[in-house]
Amino acid sequence: MTNPLGQFLRARRAQAKPEDAGLAPGPRRRVSGLRREEVALLAGVSTDYYIRLEQGRERNPSAQVLDALAQALDLDEELAAHLHRVARPLPARRPAGDRVSENLLRSMAAWPDTPAVVLGPYLNVLAHNALGGALFAGHRYSDDLLRLVFLDPDGRAFYPDWEKVAVNTVGALRAAATDQDDPRLIEVVGELSVKSAEFRKLWARHDIRQKTGETKRFRHPLVGALTLSYESLTVNSAPGQQLVIYQADADSQTAEALQLLGSLAATDD
Numbered sequence: 001m002t003n004p005l006g007q008f009l010r011a012r013r014a015q016a017k018p019e020d021a022g023l024a025p026g027p028r029r030r031v032s033g034l035r036r037e038e039v040a041l042l043a044g045v046s047t048d049y050y051i052r053l054e055q056g057r058e059r060n061p062s063a064q065v066l067d068a069l070a071q072a073l074d075l076d077e078e079l080a081a082h083l084h085r086v087a088r089p090l091p092a093r094r095p096a097g098d099r100v101s102e103n104l105l106r107s108m109a110a111w112p113d114t115p116a117v118v119l120g121p122y123l124n125v126l127a128h129n130a131l132g133g134a135l136f137a138g139h140r141y142s143d144d145l146l147r148l149v150f151l152d153p154d155g156r157a158f159y160p161d162w163e164k165v166a167v168n169t170v171g172a173l174r175a176a177a178t179d180q181d182d183p184r185l186i187e188v189v190g191e192l193s194v195k196s197a198e199f200r201k202l203w204a205r206h207d208i209r210q211k212t213g214e215t216k217r218f219r220h221p222l223v224g225a226l227t228l229s230y231e232s233l234t235v236n237s238a239p240g241q242q243l244v245i246y247q248a249d250a251d252s253q254t255a256e257a258l259q260l261l262g263s264l265a266a267t268d269d
Contacts, residue, residue, distance in 0.1 A: 101238065123144065131262050
């Protein structure tokens with residue numbers, strides 16, 4: 001039986017800084033981060049109880065205990081919410097699969113100047129409009145943003161801020177992985193862990209990054225540097241799917257480059 005709560009607590013405990021909790025780091029510390037007894041003290045629970053949580057022998061912590069642990073481990077809002085989810089998981093929803101609704105496809109097609117893609121829970125591209133396809137075209141893994149980041153030979157060139165993108169990509173996968181026992185998730189994580197040391201290290205951190213919106217830089221092989229803001233929207237009719245819409249600032253160099261990219265894509269068609 002898996003123990004996602006224990007795995008999460010151990011990962012976050014290892015990353016917590018003793019000095020942030022008012023504890024002396026000290027040269028004799030044999031563990032990185034906080035000791036189990038220190039987390040227990042900070043959270044106001046017994047060391048034995050905390051150890052049982054990490055070992056999976058205690059699986060029903062109260063909301064108050066979880067809040068106290070989140071504070072002891074200095075978790076941000078997203079990580080604290082994830083702690084509650086892994087400790088008290090809801091019944092897994094049946095994923096919608098890889099089929100994208102015709103209505104959504106028609107809506108995307110009506111945005112000729114706006115790149116848009118639909119992602120599955122494992123960040124695979126399920127659908128795109130013409131400009132969305134052109135944005136990610138030309139790579140070995142153009143249809144899989146997770147593998148594009150970690151396995152594609154062009155990944156680091158395509159993403160100038162590769163380290164930031166890598167952290168956010170793994171965090172987004174963690175956030176979307178509502179069922180830790182999903183065979184497809186196990187397969188994806190297994191492959192990436194074997195083939196990419198960077199992915200393996202980041203996956204072990206248990207970071208969470210909800211894919212909502214930010215600005216991202218690209219270095220496109222055809223039109224050069226692009227700076228795009230994006231918004232990620234959940235597709236309510238298809239659990240696990242996300243609609244990601246990219247936009248350039250008006251009258252910017254990126255807007256001109258997107259126009260050129262759209263023209264090139266139309267020519268290829």
